[in-house]
Every structure is written in structure tokens, then in C-alpha cells.
Amino acid sequence: MSEVFLDTETTGLSFKDGHKIVEIACIETKDLIATGKVFHKLINPQREVSKEAFKVHGFSSEFLSDKDVFSNIADEFLNFIKGKKIIIHNAPFDLSFINGQLNEFKKDPINQKLVIDSLELARNKYPGSSNSLDSLCRRFNIDLSKRDKHNALLDCELLREVYINLLGVREPKFNLSQGNVSYNKNQIKSYNKTVINISDEEILRHKEFLKKDLKKNFY
Secondary structure, eight states: OOEEEEEEEESSSOGGGTOOEEEEEEEEEETTEEEEEEEEEEBOOSSOOOHHHHHHHOOOHHHHTTSBOHHHHHHHHHHHHTTSEEEETTHHHHHHHHHHHHHHTTOOOOOGGGEEEHHHHHHHHSTTSOOSHHHHHHHTTOOOTTOSSOOHHHHHHHHHHHHHHHHTOOOOOOOGGGSOOOOOGGGSOOOOOOOOOOOHHHHHHHHHHHHHHOOSOOO
């Protein structure tokens, strides 16, 4: 199954208070390797962007006024994520907006069985620590120099790197200048240790050694 790293930016903190999505981004991966397929839309929320939200992402109501409304991009978005595992940092926040707006247009909500909340993973792994995306990037030495403002597309890529570190796996490196590279799991080396069977004679000699030669405390 392919994965999708998803993030949104909004006009405010609560869909119940009438706030809406202003940006939505998804990066598709296969075995956590980016496929090059990206979904990214700026959206006209058809309402004012709060001052607090503007400070976070920098998208003004004027800037967004000529962008597509959510209903025009909903089907394209749903087709992009269909049948894929979805990784979101603080999933309840993003899902409340996405599913809330999908419901307004009688669209099926995202299946939460396909969603992994990376914030929940981080809290389980580092209880009592700050587990914001910024904090996790600093923990894993991930470059944050481009993150002057919150940006859904950039945050998806940062989340992909964070998620790889949370799982404790190494990110595969490929020479992409050679064109598309397929990821073949069968090419991964097995590092299982060989089990050596000890003979009965060796076990007996070891027991005799322990009885006779280790009576003194050498430490």
C-alpha cells in the first residue's frame, strides 16, 4: 500500500466556529520513498482569515480570494488519497476540517482506519517531551531553515522525514539522476546471526571448568 503525508492550513483553530481550510497538501510515497506525485491546492475559504492564522501561514483573505473553493477540488483530493495509508501530524485537527467540509458537500469522510497520527506515535515514544513538528525536526536534526512560515507542502516533506525517524528506519538513498528507481525489498540483506549448536562434550567440559577453575573470586 502506498502512503500519503497530509497537512492543511486553516483560517482558525476550530471548524465548529466556522473556520475553513486555506491550503491542503499531500505527498505520495511508496515504502516511504517519494513517488513524485503531489497534490497541492490553495483554497478560497469564502470567509476572513483570522489575524492569528495569518501570522502562522501568511495567507491573507485578499490573496486567497481568486483561488478555487473547496467543493471544486474535493473530488481530485479524494481520488489522490483513495486506498492509501494517510500519515498526519495531530490528525484529529486536520480531519475535523477535511471531514467537516466533505460533509457539507455530501462526500464520504476519510476512513480513519487508514490514518496514522504521527503525534500519537511521538507522544508514546517521547512521553513528557514537546512533540510538535518543529520540536521533532530539531530532535532528529532535520533542516528547518526553509520554514519561516507554516506551509502545508513543506510540512508534508518535513513530516515524512520525522516519520521515518520515529519508526527508526533508515531512509533509502538512490541516485535519481539515473531515472526512476524501483525499491525491491528482496534486495535487502539479511543480518540474522547464525545459531551454532554446542556438543554435549563441550557443555560437560564447560561445567567442569566452572566447578574447578572458578572457585576463587577474581574480581
